[in-house]
Amino acid sequence: MSDFPLIFERSRDGRTGCTPPATGVPTLELEELVGAGNLRESAELPEMGELEVVRHFTNLSHRNYGIDTGFYPLGSCTMKYNPRVNEVVASNPKYALTHPLQPESTVQGNLQVIHDLQTWMAEITGFDTATMQPPAGASGELLCLLLIRAYHDSRGEGHRDIVLVPDSAHGTNPASATRAGYRVQSVRTNERGSTDIEDLKAHLSPEVAAMMLTNPSTLGLFEDNITEICKLIHEAGAQVFCDGANMNAMVGVTRPGDHGFDCMHLNLHKTFSTPHGGGGPGCGCIGVKSHLEPFLPRPVVTKQTGAYKLDHDRPQSVGRVHMFYGNFLMNVRAWAYVRAYGREGLADIARHAVLNANYVQARIEHEYPRAFERTCMHECVLTAKPLKKFGVRALDVSKRLIDYGFHPPTNYFPLIVPEALMIEPTETETKETIDAFCDAMLEIADEAKTNPALLHKAPTVTPVGRLDEAFAAKTLDVCWTDAQAELANR
Amino acid sequence: MSDFPLIFERSRDGRTGCTPPATGVPTLELEELVGAGNLRESAELPEMGELEVVRHFTNLSHRNYGIDTGFYPLGSCTMKYNPRVNEVVASNPKYALTHPLQPESTVQGNLQVIHDLQTWMAEITGFDTATMQPPAGASGELLCLLLIRAYHDSRGEGHRDIVLVPDSAHGTNPASATRAGYRVQSVRTNERGSTDIEDLKAHLSPEVAAMMLTNPSTLGLFEDNITEICKLIHEAGAQVFCDGANMNAMVGVTRPGDHGFDCMHLNLHKTFSTPHGGGGPGCGCIGVKSHLEPFLPRPVVTKQTGAYKLDHDRPQSVGRVHMFYGNFLMNVRAWAYVRAYGREGLADIARHAVLNANYVQARIEHEYPRAFERTCMHECVLTAKPLKKFGVRALDVSKRLIDYGFHPPTNYFPLIVPEALMIEPTETETKETIDAFCDAMLEIADEAKTNPALLHKAPTVTPVGRLDEAFAAKTLDVCWTDAQAELANR
Amino acid sequence: MGYIPHTEADRREMLKTIGVTTIEDLFHEIPSDLRVEGDLDIPKALDEYALVREMGQIASKNVSLGSLISFLGAGIYEHYVPSIVMQLVTRGEFLTAYTPYQPEASQGYLQTIYEFQSMICAITGMEVANASMYDGATALAEACIMANSVTGRTRFVVSKAIHPHYRECVQTFSRPVGCSVVEVEDIASVIDDETACVAVQYPDFFGRVTDLRTVIEQAHAKGALVIVAADPIALGVLVPPGDLGADIVVGEAQALGVPMGYGGPLVGFFCVKRSLVRSIPGRIVGRTQDKDGRRGFVMTLRPREQDIRREKATSNICTNQALMALVATVWMSALGKTGFRQVAERCVQNAHYAKRELCKLPGVSLVFDEPFAYEFALNVGKDAHKIRDMLMADGFLAGLPLSDYYPEMPNALLIAVTEVRTKAEIDEFVAAVAKAVNA
Amino acid sequence: MGYIPHTEADRREMLKTIGVTTIEDLFHEIPSDLRVEGDLDIPKALDEYALVREMGQIASKNVSLGSLISFLGAGIYEHYVPSIVMQLVTRGEFLTAYTPYQPEASQGYLQTIYEFQSMICAITGMEVANASMYDGATALAEACIMANSVTGRTRFVVSKAIHPHYRECVQTFSRPVGCSVVEVEDIASVIDDETACVAVQYPDFFGRVTDLRTVIEQAHAKGALVIVAADPIALGVLVPPGDLGADIVVGEAQALGVPMGYGGPLVGFFCVKRSLVRSIPGRIVGRTQDKDGRRGFVMTLRPREQDIRREKATSNICTNQALMALVATVWMSALGKTGFRQVAERCVQNAHYAKRELCKLPGVSLVFDEPFAYEFALNVGKDAHKIRDMLMADGFLAGLPLSDYYPEMPNALLIAVTEVRTKAEIDEFVAAVAKAVNA
């Protein structure tokens, strides 16, 4: 089979596709209008007929795995069912065709959605207020740190310049800390997979601005002594941020705001079912305690005497963190999701997410031991270490899973677990699906022992085999040019 | 790989999926309401979660070929691009959510669509008027014959009971004639692929009610002497019906109404791009000369002093042929299609359809000779006869095409052409696509000569190989039952 | 605009390969006096943006059920449709396929058809269902004609309580093939030895649930087939006609997720007893296997069909309503055993609540006493058209004035209440009716 | 409602396998005083039908561009979007995938990202583009911070004619990392040896097309990087910043088919010269091959990213706006070279026609003299908010009152005219403006 063509390789000189509306206005010389010397030749976009475009992307979609095609237990990503009703409501032109700079009186519906969601997210997380502005999780982390910085500044404690981050933390945590102008110090995880309190204490100092803690941790474990940890940090004059990527373990069951955190971020594209879209859009949200509220980004959606407003008059605000108000249409979806469960159903999310994860762990831990001997929360972190002696790595197990029709779990994260396999089944999977996955995992463990080549060669059912990442980094062909087309054709 | 599960095999007792709206009304015992003894146990529909349903049908779609996935040169079916804008306009709730028995004043938009289309179809086909009521081509044929019957009856010629049908005709022609209460007599095709006029003359008699003629014929050829044929038939007191399945060759170029036909049917799902949907819905339309108009089915959409009306007061009408007004939402799509080309563009459809078909013919006829040595119209009928000596049949060529990524052409039709391959590329295909198809056809011809097993084993890229049709007819498992599930699981 | 991808260079090269100079040359066999001169009298082309706008403007001349609270049924019903249904059905692989003549390239669709047939059988209690018919009305006509060819008899006894449009279709298609249609209220009295079939509706056009057992016995006693035109939603709670001994069950499946669409495209279903399978019209999909034993599906019993059997085919139907059958299949899968039952139960409960409340109004009463499922004929004591129009002004689509079809019922409205109507809407409707009948 | 498929039996068996009795047991590690008691204060669940209705009712409190004729732009634009775009992008295989960490199972998406990068490069004239950023404003902030790390300098010179929201984002994100932002009208005068970068918008916030060559020369002379925030539609006709020597080009690609969506989700793009590729934030997809030489695509230069490089990453971005980048990719493919050019040309022609007609009105004039593309600042001679509100009553969204951001311009409206406005609409708008300014 020859390579699947790039759209540029399908292009033909002079072919036209979709036609924009014809302007009925009298026209003038273009160059006169935009200024002499400012005109260009047409950009070299592909030249395609409409049907060819349809086929190109339809057939590309066939080369892509999604939740809609199968089980996607990618740890830390909460790949749950993305309800299609959310897509229906969000495509309503009365939301989709509103401009962010319309007068407030004409977007009361939008502002209600945002305001409702702020209120519900604050209630669900146990914080005093929330904002929907961050467009993703990492931007939520950064925003929280900016609020913390502003808070310290406002109290004359601007010298605090260290942020503590557990060694198990997601990469965005230290990266966000850097972006907030902080130095990062790492805190150790103890033998139970929780924060090593002695190490934490050793790091606490008047220079510490904040600690970023993921709860449940990236190990899928509920933090031991979370109240005590928060207390210790507060006593040191620092703030505690909760990375809420793992909120799916807690919805309706326990609230980080009650644990002692000062602020947290959420990934609505995880816990609240907005689609991941191949890498985004996400949708962030942060919840904060009232002492951080004055610093919230501008504008803040408020409700006054029945009307919703965009409050720009926030003198202590950290400023603007998104071009407008965040990924609004994702708010519409999340609104629909919260109401699909409602007060009576929300806790079922966490309950079944945790049930499914523990079930996976129970079924396969004899081949893939748990990293820590504890009840897991919404995901389990196992290790493929026992297979290493057969020359098999976690990555090989993952690739082989593709041959069995499953998306692999997250590999090699958290970094502190060797040969990590981080499995998050989510609550929307059936027992049969999970059983089929576990059966495959066990069969793969057998294959590893008897015929490891099967794993090394995997995947074989995909349109391409294992790809050479070094070659990509060396060639660095990241943009199609005619020259590269020739290369590809050779 | 195990078989792709039936939805019933995925079902689990007690599982629930989508939930209908809750009724807030006070309820009573059901049996009291619908009458004693009238209640049943719940029907054994599958029990599935929503995500499982999404996956089932998404993955089934991957096991299906469509125009959107590739070239579909199925002769006589006009598998052209189905514009997606048509789907958008037809899904407008202001069309989709109207009830057929709403008062006329509330459906003026619908009636306008129908009326516009009637007018345009009459203009395009050259008839005096048209109706959009038949839901498909065959029902259009039958309707035309019913009109002809009513017409003859009205003139005291009800004794006419024969319908002439060419030996090359599509099966629906004789079947429709039977349904109209006629006896069918077959008329021969001559050595040019046109109606054998002598044979026609021999069949003409006072008992002949009508002739059904396909133009261009199912051989893809424009009927020689069409005017003369119509004249002969008229002189015999009979009517001439045009099977308009092949209108794609003629749009904007020539009009059956001008050829002398009394009536014709159209398949909007062919010529006018409404989607074929895996076998339907189609959308019929018939055009008629004024002498047949009194007999049109009820109700007729008319326009009077600015308002559109459903005229039920048609005393000579043949009656009702559809539950309501035909496949209305397909009319919406066809309306959009006609206007996408407009007066200035419509002829381009036929021009490029004919260009593409002749190009295919020219490129591969040295291996697959034409059935008749003529310029073809929108499709070409070739024969795989030369390959027979290698033990290869038209069907084998077709199955092998699937391995090359193409949908096969129509096989073994028209019946009068041995080893027929009826190829209709349509105007929406690019030269490159057609070239790739022709290249594959030529390569397959080579394979037939050098390695016929390749063809006999084909297709191999599909989820199943060639299927045993006799087994299906013998077992006649056409409905899932628990017993069959067991069978399948064995 | 348009959808033709040819470049000037493409045309040039293709013509060269063909060996002609212009596209015109390819039409040389069409006599010049038959050629269209100039442009047709069709409006000018619209670009896509303008097209969407224009069609939106035409649509806005309709008042849709998006802005009316509807109690109109009479064969076409408003129901809950899960969002997944249209999103799955409109996938290009389904939408742009045709009849699965090449089964290996069409297993996806073929399997869904097999599933459709099976689910329709589950609902109707029958053994065989075909892949679909145009609509319920033409399906009934086909059923009568099938009865004619199975029994060799030419007399169709049709209940007057069958949907008038169904009966009209039966009339249209029966007479040409030499069959006569007897429309009666009291069926038993007219069944004779010439009767090919007896056709009844279940529930009937007025929503009534009558016990079919007697009429089925009587018909069978005379050697006539029994055809039941059934409503699939009502079969969510009612004993299925298959269990009662019906020979053929047909109906309209629009209620199973298909948009009303001003009455089309719809989807008829057609079921028979297993003994009649070879007489069924249209396509049927059956299970089979490839030479490695892998399960697959194909169209089967093809020799019944027109493309093979020609004038001796069981029907002339070719293109059917496959996509709408797929809609129904996904809908039935999404609702499932529990949801489907709930839909039916809730329709019944809603309708009976509405009936109880409406009948409390002075001068308002039921036309018939028999039990009903979720549709009923209501005597509003005044000209039903007038009441309907008054209610329209209040935002209600009040139902069907029955006098359009039964002149003897000038004051009757046929009212359907499905699961999508809330108690509040029903209460408002009752209040509006009270106002209207008192006006 | 909800989307949990577990049956009672499933739960029972799973708990048994785990070895506990209730789901509650699995939460034993959470101290009881941290457990939520009872239900949260969230409204009750809605079934799907009620949910759709409720969200429709909230939506109806908006007045959308479906019913307003809009001349509002200011960074977000109404454009023609071919129907195929959303129908392709919402296919489940795309919509429900995540970051292509497993390239073999994600070739479809990876290839589209490579195509996106390539098309963005074609439009901007740059050599490298990343897979997307959150939006244009944060992309500009990232660009400044990248300039800081590339040059080691901490002073950002930012044109005051850049979109105010972009500048606000630059301010928000720059100060914490110890960089200062200088916002000026006259850039040349302030570039110094401490300047990390010079940032300009092209066309600028007021729609003006200024020649960038001089400022680029001046900046380079001082060793500063030049960042251009560019409008992709305008680049359909304007010399691309890459050709003019820009080092970094960022922008907002919403105009390429993405719904306005009240300002989100948007999609920022980020391009650099090839020499800067290792400093680029976010994901990049590159071509590679498998061991059989088959072409494939992977995320490349991963060690720049936060999940590997952690606190030393080029950015903290992880989830980006991939789906919107896919929208743009399909949009650019559908329009193609010719259609894209046409869009740009028609925007320009429409806007200049509108400007000519508007400027014929007494008291109405352009604020600036420079050439512009398709957006311009119009002095309406009266309080711009009042005029805007009056025009709203006539069904027009008249543009942005500039005094919201530039108090020195109380009477100015920023007006954008894209290809979707017809001559008739523009003429009506001009008439309405005439009425408003005379009122």
Ligand SMILES: Cc1ncc(COP(=O)(O)O)c(C=O)c1O
């Ligand atoms: C634990 C954790 N924190 C933070 C993030 C960052 O969120 P986002 O990707 O939405 O920026 C992720 C996402 O992958 C995560 O898993």
Ligand SMILES: Cc1ncc(COP(=O)(O)O)c(C=O)c1O
């Ligand atoms: C020549 C010809 N006539 C008639 C028909 C019947 O049309 P339909 O399938 O729409 O009933 C067909 C369709 O296949 C055909 O090809």
